[in-house]
Amino acid sequence: MRWGSWARALEGAICINVLLSGMACDDDAKGGAPKPRDSGSNLDPTDAAVSDAAADGGDPSHVSWLPPIVKYPDAKSTETFRLSQTGLYRDLAAKELAPDLIEYEPEYKLWSDGAEKRRWLRLPPGTAIDSSDMDHWVFPVGTMFFKEFSLAGKRLETRLIARLGPKPDDYFMGAFVWNEDETDAVFEREGESNVRGTEHDVPETKRCFTCHNGDKGRALGYSAVQQPAAKALLSDPPSEPYVVPGDDVARQALGYLHANCGNCHNPNGTSRTDTNLTLRLEVSEHSVEDTGIYKSGVRVDLDHWMHKGFKLRIAPGDSGASAVLARMKSRIKDDAMPPFASELVDETGVELVEKWIDSLPKAGD
């Protein structure tokens, strides 16, 4: 069955057009004519899908594109697995992306040692993101997330998370390393250091889970906090998008901590076996003092990493006495945060968090 006919079969029940054309349905307009998504949409209106569909009045049936059936390697497979097999590109040589992809950017970016990144999502036709738990979106089986890393215009790696089945471990996660001519990229289970003459390291596959198991949806940059405009793709869209609380200083710092630290530092994250420090935001948090970040961080005694003279996780008004910031500023083993996947301190991020901590009133202020 072609996507177009599948779409028609589901017409009125599910607004599939959005997946194929970038057009969104109103909650109350199921079966009605699709209308363009909000201007805040994550869809790039120049996407091939939009162009194709727009040319046909939003009817996707003409779209001559079917994503390939991907044969994912199992843990022991030694067969070469190429990015060209995943359907990220319709024409890899021309770097023409597949038309069914949704390009997106998170509100708050993960620091990757200065690498430039592009991100795409592919949802299976006729599906929606399960947002019944607004803090933990779950993506349908068949969903694919791609993230491309480049430096100075040179493609280095493209990562893929694909949900393969219903169980918690039913995911493919891995990184494809681009060749010198950028004609294709190959999945490298063990990762690769200093790719293409840069300092960029591609992580080994098993490291993917360290962070991505931190939320049951596995895709960390696609959430209520990170995608306030994703309403049309959700099973249970919120009436209002979530806004990170606080003034601009607080919002930037909290968002940064959420994106960069909260993937492990949350009640389900990798760090939970060792610490109850929570650096992930939840949509019920509407004031700075409400946030888990504030409650588990500010004026809270350290229970780890106590050998460097620090006493508090976050010392209000005193960034220099705050262990959280000190660890962000370190790249020394056993001190550095994050503990891997970064060799360079994010000076901008440090500054955001530093400003916020210093803006917090000291006790007695």
Place this chain on the structure above:
Amino acid sequence: MRLKLATAGVLFLCLAAWACGDDDDEPKDAGADASKTKDAGDETDSGKPDSGKPQTPAERGKYLVEAIGACGDCHTPRLQTGGFDTAKALAGVDCFIDADPTKDDFGCLSSRNLTNHETGLKNRSDQEVKDMFMKGERPDGKYLHPVMPYYVLGNMSDEDADAIVAFLRTVEPVDHMVKANQAPFLPPDAPAPIVPKDKLPKPSASYSDKTAAMRGMYLAANIGVCMECHTGRDEMGGFLVDKLFQGGNRFGRDELGLPPAFPEAIYSSNITPHETGIKGYTVDTIVAAIKKGVDKDKKPLCPPMPAGPMGAFADITDSDARDIAHYLLSLAPKDNMIPATCDVPMGMPTEDGGI
């Protein structure tokens, strides 16, 4: 240093001896699925209920964790009475080892929470769990301290490793974030190397029941409960892979939390069939040592052998205990006189480990 053990304690892991191998030098899963476990043409039934009823993977895992692995010895907290706190089974023990109880910032090593809770293994993938207990690799890229005998467990079959994970997924969740480890138990720079499979001693070719010995090898060496305690360490703490099963590993009385009537140091026995080891033992007397905690003269064995009615090894099936016995008797005798033997002092209670 003091381990939080029952005073009459079972203890520390004889987690080192489940290994198996066969005539092709390839260890075989000895029983995760009894319906398809064949070892060089012979059915391997280690851990299979004596009734012969097939096990589910979780049942097999439970047997490996509770009986063969004695994992609870370190990972389950104890009550004041010395018995296990079964409401917190496998929930980890804060400062399980405390190298210097007089200091707050030194010497604490906690065993981890293995239950199905966020503070335990709930959110860890199957592969992450296996990488921890078989390779010493933590999900955060750091390594486990080799107090945890992953370097011995790393040779078990994939099927048994999966069975252990399957069982751990069924363990009642307990909310327990264990205390942070302190020096000298901070994560090492590299994991302790897995014992090379070709170092695992094989039954001698002339042994009478080599088939049973091969099954026993899987349990005693590949999974490795016996091997971990009954192998010495070098001055740096390195596992003496050329002296497997030859004993001499030192356990301090105080570390074990034993009363002063015990000798200050207890050394694991040489369990190869040499005069300095278990020569004179039979299959039956070895089985009694494993399951009842008594030597061939029916004298109780000292801790930390987790034998006896209250010890984990009491739940090892008779057939597995016999296979292990065959394996030990089939080994080449190795001359290794351990520094001192241990006699259980008169008047000690006998409910645990035969003491």
